[in-house]
Structure formats: C-alpha cells, structure tokens
Amino acid sequence: MKIWVGSNRSGQLHTEDEALIRAADHGLTVGDGVFETLKAEHGTVFAVTRHLERLTRSARGLGLPDPDLATVRDAIAETVAANDAHELARVRVTYTAGTSPLSSERGGGQPTLIVALAPASPTPDSTRAITVPWVRNERSALAGLKTTSYAENVVALARAKAAGASEALFADTQGRLSEGTGTNVFVVLDGQIKTPALSAGCLAGVTRALVLAWVDAATRAGAAGFPSPPVETDLPFLPTLHSADEIFLTSSIRDVQPVIELDGRKIGEGAVGPVTAAVRDLFRARAAADADPR
Structure with a gap:
C-alpha cells in the first residue's frame, strides 16, 4: 500500500514502512488535527469538493492554517492511482498542526498532511x-x-x-x-x-x-x-x-x-x-x- 506524506506545500508517496511522521507531531501527541474519510469505488472518489470544504472548516475551527486544497486533491489522486482500484475503499485525509512541543502549545512549523487508502467491506443492507x-x-x-x-x-x-x-x-x-x-x-x-x-x-x-x-x-x-x-x-x-x-x-x-x-x-x-x-x-x-x- 502506498501512503502520501507531506505538508501544505509538497509531499510524496511512500510504502507503509516508509510513511513516517515525527514523534512530536501534535496530531499524535494531543490529537491536534482534522481529517476526512472519502469513499472510492473502482478508483473514483465520491464528493471530493464537499469533503475538502469541510476539511477547511474543521481546520479553521481548530485555528489551523487552511489546507492547500490543490495539494490535497493531488495527494488524493496520486494515492488512489498508486493503489489498486478496489471495488470499495476508504480514503483517509489527515491534516495536523505538525511538529510542536510536547504540550498543548503548538509549534510554528508546517502542518502535516497524510493521505492513505485501505480496502473497505461492502455495507450490509441493514x-x-x-x-x-x-x-x-x-x-x-x-x-x-x-x-x-x-x-x-x-x-x-x-x-x-x-x-x-x-x-x-x-x-x-x-x-x-x-x-x-x-x-x-x-x-x-x-x-x-x-x-x-x-x-x-x-x-x-x-x-x-x-x-x-x-x-x-x-x-x-x-x-x-x-x-x-x-x-x-x-x-x-x-x-x-x-x-x-x-x-x-x-x-x-x-x-x-x-x-x-x-x-x-x-x-x-x-x-x-x-x-x-x-x-x-x-x-x-x-x-x-x-x-x-x-
């Protein structure tokens, strides 16, 4: 599985073993981040625009910089293209405050952006x-x-x-x-x-x-x-x-x-x-x- 890891500016695909973030990332240490889960069917991702609009609203609600939506779109497209086109897959976009002190206080670095994909099981009828x-x-x-x-x-x-x-x-x-x-x-x-x-x-x-x-x-x-x-x-x-x-x-x-x-x-x-x-x-x-x- 290939996972996209980077920032608001740039990033690249990595294998699961290579897809690393810093131990002091505020999303890891205190949950200071936002995310979206999108559905992909046979490689087509549903409602990308609405999900990215909500990602921005959530980021603003936490006081994070606006995510660069062009970068996020490209990261989603690259991640989906790099992985098999499953019948149904979960695309996870995570956006955090980035490397920060080991406390509730934020640092001044670039946010972290991660896009990952995993197969999903079909939803039961009830x-x-x-x-x-x-x-x-x-x-x-x-x-x-x-x-x-x-x-x-x-x-x-x-x-x-x-x-x-x-x-x-x-x-x-x-x-x-x-x-x-x-x-x-x-x-x-x-x-x-x-x-x-x-x-x-x-x-x-x-x-x-x-x-x-x-x-x-x-x-x-x-x-x-x-x-x-x-x-x-x-x-x-x-x-x-x-x-x-x-x-x-x-x-x-x-x-x-x-x-x-x-x-x-x-x-x-x-x-x-x-x-x-x-x-x-x-x-x-x-x-x-x-x-x-x-």
Missing part, C-alpha cells in the same frame, strides 16, 4: 445499533468539527461491537438526539423524515447534507415515497428513538443504512421500512449520476 450513556457536548470547542480526537468514539464503538451492533448513538448534554460515533442519524415518524439539528453537536455530514437536499428536491418534484420535505429539528433522545417507525444512519462509507434493531429491540417489523428504502434508492441513483455533487 444494521443494529445501541444507545450509550455518554453524551456529545454541543458547547465543546470541538463541536461540529471532524477532529482526530476520536477516543470517546473508540470507547463507544467498542461497547456497540460487544453488544453485536455496528454503531452507538449519543444524546447531547440537553438530552437531545445527536449522532453516532461516525454517523448521522435520521428517524421516520408518521412518514416524516427528521434528523437532529446541528445545534445538538452532531457533525455536518456530507452524506447527511446530500440526503437532505436530494430528498427535499424529490419531495418538491412529487416523487413517490416522499410525502413531505425532511426536517432538521430538536429530538428528545430516547423518546424519539423508541417511537420511531424507521431509523437510518448516513456516512461516507455506509451511505444510507437502515437500522432494524436498537438496544435489542426491533425497529418497525425488524425489516427495512418503505421510507428508508426510498431514501436509499434515491441516494444511490443520484450518487451514481454525479461523483462530485456540489
């Missing part, structure tokens, strides 16, 4: 999830930023895996539904598609935004399966999840994935619901027609 007692802090300095400080997600996801699930869902500090460890959450209540507002501390997911835009357009066009536009709103955590007719997750690798069981309890009839199926089919069709939707 999944199981659990709720966890920990919360997203919607008032955190990191709220809404896709940072490399992911340890709380690691802990929550490990609990989900131990329970036979693939995702763990969080409330925020006010008891509102927020998000999963690496997903956004949608519910269907009486035929209405709803998802937490960004004020609940959830990430502004790329797939989330596309689902909202594409379902809204389909509804306004009178497409079958979408009786009303989707809504972003405050949703009480457990009451919403327990009363939902359907639940689905979105992410760059999962796309639109139905949840058929939550905390060991079947959602609906334990099968993919009609609204979720319509959203999934719509997303697949729109994504196949445009690899870089703006």
